[in-house]
Amino acid sequence: MQTQMLQSFPNRQWFYVKRPVGRVTGEHFDLRETELSGALAANEVVVKARYISVDPYMRIQQHERNTYDVPHPLGIVQRAGTVGQIVATNSDKFKDGDWVLGYNGWQMFAKCHASEVQKLDSDAAPVSTALGVLGMPGRTAWFGLMEAGRPRPGETVVVSGAAGAVGSLVAQFAKRAGCRVFGIAGGAAKCDFLVDKLHLDGALDYKKYQSREALSAEIVRLTNGVDIYFDNVGGMITDAVIPNIKLRARVIICGAISQYDGGLDEPDLGPRFLQHLLFQRATIQGILARDYTQRMDEMTKIVAPWVRNKEIVFEETIVDGFEKLPECLNSLFEGKNLGKLLVRV
Numbered sequence: 001m002q003t004q005m006l007q008s009f010p011n012r013q014w015f016y017v018k019r020p021v022g023r024v025t026g027e028h029f030d031l032r033e034t035e036l037s038g039a040l041a042a043n044e045v046v047v048k049a050r051y052i053s054v055d056p057y058m059r060i061q062q063h064e065r066n067t068y069d070v071p072h073p074l075g076i077v078q079r080a081g082t083v084g085q086i087v088a089t090n091s092d093k094f095k096d097g098d099w100v101l102g103y104n105g106w107q108m109f110a111k112c113h114a115s116e117v118q119k120l121d122s123d124a125a126p127v128s129t130a131l132g133v134l135g136m137p138g139r140t141a142w143f144g145l146m147e148a149g150r151p152r153p154g155e156t157v158v159v160s161g162a163a164g165a166v167g168s169l170v171a172q173f174a175k176r177a178g179c180r181v182f183g184i185a186g187g188a189a190k191c192d193f194l195v196d197k198l199h200l201d202g203a204l205d206y207k208k209y210q211s212r213e214a215l216s217a218e219i220v221r222l223t224n225g226v227d228i229y230f231d232n233v234g235g236m237i238t239d240a241v242i243p244n245i246k247l248r249a250r251v252i253i254c255g256a257i258s259q260y261d262g263g264l265d266e267p268d269l270g271p272r273f274l275q276h277l278l279f280q281r282a283t284i285q286g287i288l289a290r291d292y293t294q295r296m297d298e299m300t301k302i303v304a305p306w307v308r309n310k311e312i313v314f315e316e317t318i319v320d321g322f323e324k325l326p327e328c329l330n331s332l333f334e335g336k337n338l339g340k341l342l343v344r345v
């Protein structure tokens with residue numbers, strides 16, 4: 001295949017330029033008008049973004065020290081999952097207009113190797129689900145619950161961050177596994193969503209509780225003990241749940257969003273309430289979506305039909321406007337989203 005000359009694409013790119021100390025805001029990014037032109041080598045394609053993801057992990061990667069990743073470098077386009085369409089191709093695998101999933105970051109146009117994008121079947125499911133229920137958040141929820149949680153019918157599951165992208169799926173997967181499921185989320189509207197739309201057995205608005213003790217008392221009253229705690233938020237909520245775990249409970253650490261805007265750099269003095277793991281001979285396990293990337297098919301084989309038949313709720317909060325990306329990332333920490341937060345461009 002010959003190298004092709006490209007037409008010029010007027011690009012917009014958000015560069016990550018400054019490490020946040022607390023909350024991530026617009027000042028940590030720089031919006032640049034650039035141009036994508038030049039040549040398209042063999043097997044390269046150009047993708048125009050349509051949906052761009054904002055995810056809490058971005059804030060983890062913005063820390064200065066290593067986490068499960070080296071820190072996101074400064075001075076490059078903010079990395080992110082994207083769904084877009086092919087607008088130029090020098091590959092047999094793609095034609096113009098094909099929908100693809102990629103990791104092209106916060107930019108309108110991206111040139112990449114054909115092997116870096118994955119074709120999407122827009123008839124099988126809404127393409128945006130590749131960034132949500134049929135993408136990384138879905139994979140996290142599925143393998144985190146099924147492999148680390150090992151749910152059994154009749155067990156009691158508590159999910160924190162339950163109205164979000166990962167949490168709302170974990171909660172529904174646990175219901176389908178025959179568990180009693182309780183969700184913890186911020187605000188009455190989200191709690192109503194958990195009970196009325198997701199049909200959970202109960203929901204708890206953590207914002208109504210000022211102390212760990214009060215929240216903990218409500219959790220025990222509601223659940224009568226917890227077999228599986230799927231944790232997305234950490235902090236006071238986790239402190240309130242752990243003393244209520246039952247014998248052989250499984251605690252799954254998926255995320256700790258309450259700690260991302262500073263708390264990861266200055267964590268609590270030590271692990272709190274871990275004595276309860278001793279008392280209950282429980283296990284605690286961290287899980288990471290990328291560890292299951294190669295097993296994505298296992299999950300989609302089961303979950304895609306549920307999506308197709310609308311047997312599960314895959315709520316999306318969609319914000320329009322490329323310029324809104326930093327604002328949207330920040331809004332995750334204010335709980336403005338229900339389900340998966342996406343920016344449509």
Ligand SMILES: NC(=O)c1ccc[n+]([C@@H]2O[C@H](COP(=O)([O-])OP(=O)(O)OC[C@H]3O[C@@H](n4cnc5c(N)ncnc54)[C@H](OP(=O)(O)O)[C@@H]3O)[C@@H](O)[C@H]2O)c1
Binds near residue numbers: 259336
């Ligand atoms: N381990 C992995 O591989 C993996 C993969 C994906 C995501 N995660 C983690 O899973 C968690 C959820 O991610 P997501 O993509 O599904 O995001 P999300 O839940 O859709 O959005 C974040 C939500 O977190 C809640 N939140 C924000 N600040 C909080 C605080 N201080 N205390 C309690 N809740 C707070 C907000 O809901 P409320 O309105 O209810 O407060 C907000 O809507 C994050 O911690 C993320 O890092 C981990």
